[in-house]
Amino acid sequence: MGGAWPEVVILGGGFAGLAAARVLERARVPYLLVDARNHHLFQPLLYQVATGFLEGPAIAYPLRALVRRGRVLLARARAVDLEGRRLLLEDGDVLPYRHLVVATGSLPSDLGVPGVGERALLLKTLGQALRVRHRLLMALERAAREGAPLSLVVVGGGPTGVELSGALAEFLRYALPRDFPEIPEARVVLLEAGPRLLPAFRPALSRYAERALAHLGVEVRLGAQVAAVEERGVRLASGEGLVGDLILWAVGVRGNPLPGLPADARGRVPTDPYLRLPGHPEVYVVGDLNGLGFPQLAPVALQQGAWAAGNLLRALRGQDPLPFRYRDRGQLAVIGRNRAVAELWGRGLAGFPAWLLWAFVHLRELVGFRNRLLVFLDWAYTYLFREPGVRVLPD
Amino acid sequence: MGGAWPEVVILGGGFAGLAAARVLERARVPYLLVDARNHHLFQPLLYQVATGFLEGPAIAYPLRALVRRGRVLLARARAVDLEGRRLLLEDGDVLPYRHLVVATGSLPSDLGVPGVGERALLLKTLGQALRVRHRLLMALERAAREGAPLSLVVVGGGPTGVELSGALAEFLRYALPRDFPEIPEARVVLLEAGPRLLPAFRPALSRYAERALAHLGVEVRLGAQVAAVEERGVRLASGEGLVGDLILWAVGVRGNPLPGLPADARGRVPTDPYLRLPGHPEVYVVGDLNGLGFPQLAPVALQQGAWAAGNLLRALRGQDPLPFRYRDRGQLAVIGRNRAVAELWGRGLAGFPAWLLWAFVHLRELVGFRNRLLVFLDWAYTYLFREPGVRVLPD
Numbered sequence: 001m002g003g004a005w006p007e008v009v010i011l012g013g014g015f016a017g018l019a020a021a022r023v024l025e026r027a028r029v030p031y032l033l034v035d036a037r038n039h040h041l042f043q044p045l046l047y048q049v050a051t052g053f054l055e056g057p058a059i060a061y062p063l064r065a066l067v068r069r070g071r072v073l074l075a076r077a078r079a080v081d082l083e084g085r086r087l088l089l090e091d092g093d094v095l096p097y098r099h100l101v102v103a104t105g106s107l108p109s110d111l112g113v114p115g116v117g118e119r120a121l122l123l124k125t126l127g128q129a130l131r132v133r134h135r136l137l138m139a140l141e142r143a144a145r146e147g148a149p150l151s152l153v154v155v156g157g158g159p160t161g162v163e164l165s166g167a168l169a170e171f172l173r174y175a176l177p178r179d180f181p182e183i184p185e186a187r188v189v190l191l192e193a194g195p196r197l198l199p200a201f202r203p204a205l206s207r208y209a210e211r212a213l214a215h216l217g218v219e220v221r222l223g224a225q226v227a228a229v230e231e232r233g234v235r236l237a238s239g240e241g242l243v244g245d246l247i248l249w250a251v252g253v254r255g256n257p258l259p260g261l262p263a264d265a266r267g268r269v270p271t272d273p274y275l276r277l278p279g280h281p282e283v284y285v286v287g288d289l290n291g292l293g294f295p296q297l298a299p300v301a302l303q304q305g306a307w308a309a310g311n312l313l314r315a316l317r318g319q320d321p322l323p324f325r326y327r328d329r330g331q332l333a334v335i336g337r338n339r340a341v342a343e344l345w346g347r348g349l350a351g352f353p354a355w356l357l358w359a360f361v362h363l364r365e366l367v368g369f370r371n372r373l374l375v376f377l378d379w380a381y382t383y384l385f386r387e388p389g390v391r392v393l394p395d
Numbered sequence: 396m397g398g399a400w401p402e403v404v405i406l407g408g409g410f411a412g413l414a415a416a417r418v419l420e421r422a423r424v425p426y427l428l429v430d431a432r433n434h435h436l437f438q439p440l441l442y443q444v445a446t447g448f449l450e451g452p453a454i455a456y457p458l459r460a461l462v463r464r465g466r467v468l469l470a471r472a473r474a475v476d477l478e479g480r481r482l483l484l485e486d487g488d489v490l491p492y493r494h495l496v497v498a499t500g501s502l503p504s505d506l507g508v509p510g511v512g513e514r515a516l517l518l519k520t521l522g523q524a525l526r527v528r529h530r531l532l533m534a535l536e537r538a539a540r541e542g543a544p545l546s547l548v549v550v551g552g553g554p555t556g557v558e559l560s561g562a563l564a565e566f567l568r569y570a571l572p573r574d575f576p577e578i579p580e581a582r583v584v585l586l587e588a589g590p591r592l593l594p595a596f597r598p599a600l601s602r603y604a605e606r607a608l609a610h611l612g613v614e615v616r617l618g619a620q621v622a623a624v625e626e627r628g629v630r631l632a633s634g635e636g637l638v639g640d641l642i643l644w645a646v647g648v649r650g651n652p653l654p655g656l657p658a659d660a661r662g663r664v665p666t667d668p669y670l671r672l673p674g675h676p677e678v679y680v681v682g683d684l685n686g687l688g689f690p691q692l693a694p695v696a697l698q699q700g701a702w703a704a705g706n707l708l709r710a711l712r713g714q715d716p717l718p719f720r721y722r723d724r725g726q727l728a729v730i731g732r733n734r735a736v737a738e739l740w741g742r743g744l745a746g747f748p749a750w751l752l753w754a755f756v757h758l759r760e761l762v763g764f765r766n767r768l769l770v771f772l773d774w775a776y777t778y779l780f781r782e783p784g785v786r787v788l789p790d
Contacts, residue, residue: 038532055450064574071577074536137433141469179459182466 005095006030006070008312009087011077011258012103013040013063015298016287019305020101020312025069027313033067034087034095036076040066041126044298044362047160050123050132051167060126077104080260082280099282099312102258102269103305106288106296109252109267115229120249123160132248136171139245140180149185153234153244155226156251157192158200159333162209164250165190166336169216188217189242191224191234193251198333198341200295201348205341208350212335253296255289264291273323275308281315284308292324299329332358400490401425401465403707404482406472406653407498408435408458410693411682414700415496415707420464422708428462429482429490431471435461436521439693439757442555445518445527446562455521472499475655477675494677494707497653497664498700501683501691504647504662510624515644518555527643531566534640535575544580548629548639550621551646552587553595554728557604559645560585561731564611583613584637586629588620588646593728593736595690596743600736603745607730648691650684659686668718670703676710679703687719694724727753 008024010017013035024031039060048054064072076090080100087095108124110116121132136152143150152172154165169188176186190197190213196206197213197220210220225237233244255267261277263269268291269277275290277283285291286308287301294300303326311321330344332354340354349357403419405412408430419426434455443449459467471485475495482490503519505511516527531547538545547567549560564583571581585592585608591601592608592615605615620632628639650662656672658664663686664672670685672678680686681703682696689695698721706716725739727749735749744752 038536055452057450062574073540075540141433145468145470179457 005073006032007096007098008032008101009034009095009097009099010070010101010103011035011087012105012287013037013066014043014103014105014287015301016105016289016305016308017101017103018066019302020103020284020286020309021067021070021305023306023309023313025067028069029313029316031070032073032095033063033070034073034075034077035063036074037125038062038064038072038074039126042362043124046123046126046129047164047167049126049129050164051136051171052133053167053171056126056130077258080258080283082260082277082283085282097282099284099315101284101286101305101308101312102261102289103285103287103301104256104258104289105301106253107256107267108249109254110249111252113226113228116249119229119231120155120247122249123164132246135246136168140175140183143186143245144180144182147182147184149187150183150245151187151189151233151243152246152248153242154188154190154248154250155234156249157190157194157197157220157222158250159198159331161190161192161248161250162197162213162333162335164248165218166213166216166334168248169213169218170336173217187219189219189221189244191221191226191236191242193223193225195222197222200331201333201341201343205343205348205350209333209335209341212339216336253288255291257289261285266291274311274321275304275324276311276321281321284312294326297331300326303327332361334358400468401427402491402493403427403496404429404490404492404494405465405496405498406430406482407500407682408432408461409438409498409500409682410696411500411684411700411703412496412498413461414697415498415679415681415704416462416465416700418701418704418708420462423464424708424711426465427468427490428458428465429468429470429472430458431469432520433457433459433467433469434521437757438519441518441521441524442559442562444521444524445559446531446566447528448562448566451521451525472653475653475678477655477672477678480677492677494679494710496679496681496700496703496707497656497684498680498682498696499651499653499684500696501648502651502662503644504649505644506647508621508623511644514624514626515550515642517644518559527641530641531563535570535578538581538640539575539577542577542579544582545578545640546582546584546628546638547641547643548637549583549585549643549645550629551644552585552589552592552615552617553645554593554726556585556587556643556645557592557608557728557730559643560613561608561611561729563643564608564613565731568612584639585613585615586619586621586631586637587615587617590617592617595726596728596736596738600738600743600745604728604730604736607734611731648683650686652684656680661686669706669716670699670719671706671716676716679707689721692726695721698722727756729753 008031010020010033039062042059045059049056077087078090079088108122122128152168154161165188172186197209198206213220226234227237228235229247233242235241257263257267261269269285269289270291271285275284286304288296307324332342334340338352338355340358342349342354403426405415405428434457437454440454444451472482473485474483503517517523547563549556560583567581592604593601608615621629622632623630624642628637630636652658652662656664664680664684665686666680670679681699683691702719727737729735733747733750735753737744737749
């Protein structure tokens with residue numbers, strides 16, 4: 001490898017890793033950011049890429065363009081050697097560190113349901129979002145050719161499932177009459193195992209989300225536990241079979257731990273209150289991977305990444321670390337083109353005002369001027385003309 | 396297949412096929428457009444997608460959104476049965492026709508040079524452009540990691556090679572100092588077998604293009620015939636070896652004939668002056684595939700597609716066909732961000748005025764409002780901030 005690498009290593013360029021990098025940039029501490037991908041991904045808008053409302057690069061930003069004082073290494077880590085204080089890379093190289101921030105995030109989990117890995121579509125990476133879009137367009141072409149009905153099944157009534165099923169319903173409402181008049185009928189079914197959608201929100205907002213999705217044409221099925229994903233649909237625990245041309249799996253996130261790190265049953269790594277690995281104060285674990293029990297949400301990842309970098313700076317200065325405190329700023333979920341629900345400052349908010357808030361928050365957080373501008377224009381265009389722009393299948 | 400298909404079939408949704416479709420739309424004649432891809436591709440800007448200056452969907456538009464009175468079938472044709480008047484599809488289906496317009500375009504040709512198929516990158520489809528971008532970004536990451544020099548070799552001094560090497564040089568000029576300071580040196584080499592670049596233009600414009608490319612940092616090598624593409628570069632006919640981390644093949648286009656059609660040595664299908672297959676007046680062959688000897692350029696394809704559809708309408712009305720007349724409106728090639736050369740109304744034009752003309756012509760021809768707007772914004776952004784926006788590797 002060319003030259004010596006910095007002694008502070010951040011593994012992962014998601015929300016948590018980038019938040020840590022920013023703190024180090026401001027403190028002028030050299031660091032190395034290692035990621036298997038060359039971009040930061042704005043995951044909260046991934047479902048809009050999957051449904052053709054946004055282009056992929058609008059929500060992805062090159063890490064090298066974000067990092068100015070640090071360095072970037074495009075590499076996949078195979079394991080960490082905690083005693084030897086080094087990362088083992090998949091290509092055989094070895095990367096020593098003095099301080100390590102592990103921010104490898106989370107992976108979809110099949111929750112032990114058979115058939116998920118082979119037959120369901122996931123939505124966690126840019127590649128997966130583009131695959132969903134590709135499969136969606138191909139399913140429409142096939143249904144049009146055969147004059148057959150189309151059925152899309154989304155599993156999971158959390159924010160991802162709600163956002164995805166709403167966007168799918170709006171996509172179909174636009175695309176069917178104009179582009180695919182041959183398709184006689186198209187359904188979007190949202191399956192939730194529990195008694196209500198959005199269980200992390202207050203019940204009134206769950207009910208609002210259910211009504212708003214029904215208004216968009218989504219069939220919401222509560223108490224519908226999926227027992228298996230089969231060749232052409234899903235099998236419920238009740239024994240009932242549901243036909244689905246596409247099965248989108250929006251439940252079950254588990255930590256994406258690095259071999260060499262201790263992990264709990266959900267793949268998350270327990271830390272002390274300072275976000276450090278017990279027995280290894282030089283290793284910080286932040287974001288979705290952290291096992292302290294905070295929700296796996298972007299605000300937690302942003303705050304933990306910055307907090308860990310702050311403690312790292314304190315350690316460099318010989319100061320004691322501070323225990324992590326989460327400032328809960330609330331949560332949001334969007335339903336279709338101009339409705340959302342929000343929990344904020346202890347209050348519930350629903351409808352267009354919540355959507356405006358959602359749009360504002362996401363545009364503000366999107367990294368990079370170009371992205372903000374393009375996302376805004378894409379949104380504005382879709383909003384004015386109701387046309388999902390990206391309906392292209394690359395070959 | 397669902398329902399009966401129209402009796403007029405257009406095979407291929409490129410410039411020629413779409414131009415034919417538009418004439419039929421206006422005449423309210425039902426038709427079926429068959430393509431293996433779901434989008435029309437604006438090929439003249441493909442090199443900008445390859446170099447990250449434009450996003451893929453900005454130059455691709457869904458066929459279903461372009462076709463209102465006709466129908467679209469996403470399918471690959473395996474062969475034509477001229478006697479039986481039917482198309483054989485790759486999936487086994489059979490498509491009868493009464494009139495057929497064949498507009499399957501052209502493919503890159505290796506010109507018999509060994510190693511091209513395995514080791515060179517082509518630039519004819521959206522998928523290929525995205526692959527070039529991916530390989531370019533990966534080559535930069537590898538060179539940065541190893542602190543090694545980078546060499547990009549473009550083969551072919553026609554418009555595509557000139558545009559591509561100019562865009563690569565500008566991409567490197569932007570990206571190296573900001574994102575890849577670890578790379579000590581990067582070259583772009585343009586190889587042309589003949590004595591000058593842009594042989595279809597007047598010699599003064601060739602010399603202008605050579606100077607303008609040299610100004611951008613492109614090493615132009617004339618009289619450099621490639622004998623083989625090897626593991627890590629190219630071998631010239633002189634015996635000289637040239638190192639290349641990427642080899643981009645921008646020479647040699649041959650017709651993409653359909654089995655069942657007679658084709659000449661260059662893969663092109665001879666027709667009568669009315670653009671019809673001899674002995675089969677119900678079959679028209681247009682665009683790059685037509686063997687009448689016109690240049691393989693977008694304006695020819697647009698005019699032939701429309702002309703063939705005009706003759707088809709005349710046949711439906713019992714009128715005699717008209718022989719194809721080409722209205723030569725000139726040609727353009729762009730060199731970098733704000734220079735171009737043009738042959739127009741018998742005159743040569745070079746520099747910024749030619750570039751303005753180029754930008755105007757391309758924006759005017761780009762299909763669809765959204766694309767025009769997005770391409771314009773992408774251009775404006777790059778022009779103002781000099782940043783190729785798309786540097787994201789999807790996984």
